[in-house]
Structures are given as C-alpha cells and as structure tokens.
Amino acid sequence: APDREVLTWEGFGDASRELTQQIVDSGWIPDLIVAIARGGLIPAGAIAYAMDVKAIGTMNVEFYSGIGETLEEPQLLPPLMDVSAMDGKRVLVVDDVADSGKTLKMVMDLIDEHGLTLDGSAAVRVEARSAVIYKKPVSIIEPDYVWAYTDKWINFPWSTLPVIKP
Numbered sequence: 800a801p802d803r804e805v806l807t808w809e810g811f812g813d814a815s816r817e818l819t820q821q822i823v824d825s826g827w828i829p830d831l832i833v834a835i836a837r838g839g840l841i842p843a844g845a846i847a848y849a850m851d852v853k854a855i856g857t858m859n860v861e862f863y864s865g866i867g868e869t870l871e872e873p874q875l876l877p878p879l880m881d882v883s884a885m886d887g888k889r890v891l892v893v894d895d896v897a898d899s900g901k902t903l904k905m906v907m908d909l910i911d912e913h914g915l916t917l918d919g920s921a922a923v924r925v926e927a928r929s930a931v932i933y934k935k936p937v938s939i940i941e942p943d944y945v946w947a948y949t950d951k952w953i954n955f956p957w958s959t960l961p962v963i964k965p
C-alpha cells in the first residue's frame with residue numbers, strides 16, 4: 800500500500816486551532832471566510848468558530864475524480880457565490896490542501912480579476928489571503944497560511960470512510 804498521510808478527527812481539531820492561531824498571530828483578521836467546497840468546508844467552519852467570524856461563503860470547485868485522477872482543469876460549479884460580496888473586505892480563502900495548487904490558484908485569480916474590474920478605491924478593494932491544512936511541494940501557489948507539509952496522498956477524516964448508501 801502506498802504511504803499515506805493520515806489526519807484523524809483529533810488531529811484535525813489540533814490543526815484547525817493551530818492554523819487559526821497562526822492567522823491571528825499574523826495580525827490579520829478576515830471579515831469573510833470563503834470555503835472551497837467540498838474539501839475546505841469543514842476546515843473553514845472550524846477556523847470560523849475558532850476566530851469567531853460569522854460571515855461564510857463557499858465556492859464549489861471540482862478537480863479530482865479519484866485518488867490521483869484529475870480533470871483537465873478545476874471546474875467552478877453552481878451555486879456560484881457573488882464575488883462582489885467580497886468588495887472592501889478582508890477575505891480568507893480556505894481549502895484542505897494545496898496539492899497541484901490549481902484549485903486554490905483558480906479561486907485566488909478569480910478574486911483578483913474581480914478586483915481589476917473595480918475602481919481601485921479602498922472602499923471596494925478585496926484583500927484575499929489563503930489558508931490550507933496541508934501544502935505539497937508541487938503546488939504552483941504559496942498559500943499565506945499552512946499547517947503542515949507533505950508529498951503523500953492525505954486521508955482526511957471526512958472523506959476516508961465509505962459513503963453511506965441507501
């Protein structure tokens with residue numbers, strides 16, 4: 800069996816507290832947290848509670864169809880978040896892992912491109928940063944906040960057990 804990085808629920812509890820501590824220690828508190836669904840949903844929820852941020856949005860992106868099997872490019876799926884809801888805000892984008900980094904980069908670029916269409920005034924400027932539990936060495940993007948580094952396939956507690964079918 801290939802070597803895996805196993806994150807337990809308890810390990811995830813520690814990871815989300817430590818990642819939040821890192822963000823708070825940097826002196827930057829987001830107004831809004833955007834989860835990249837589905838992998839970033841549970842981390843984003845845990846971070847939002849840990850730093851008492853109540854505004855949450857999601858961007859639904861699909862990339863992997865199975866272990867190591869990828870689509871050509873990450874696909875943005877409905878329902879789509881209104882990016883203008885981020886205007887004038889500090890936005891923390893959260894995902895489980897930056898592996899190739901393509902998913903996170905796509906979302907950060909989307910936010911940046913939206914920023915370019917704005918008039919550039921302080922009232923509408925979006926300041927986006929990113930946080931992930933894991934970063935892999937191949938990632939094309941350097942997230943602002945990272946809990947741990949690995950080059951293995953990661954088993955996350957929410958996606959390891961078999962799907963419950965009817």
Ligand code: 5GP
Nearest residue numbers: 838862863896897898899900901902952953
């Ligand atoms: P990307 O290659 O675009 O950085 O990764 C996109 C998504 O694929 C991640 O958010 C995550 O949901 C999934 N993914 C990538 N690498 C792994 C991994 O090692 N383990 C698991 N469980 N999912 C992964």
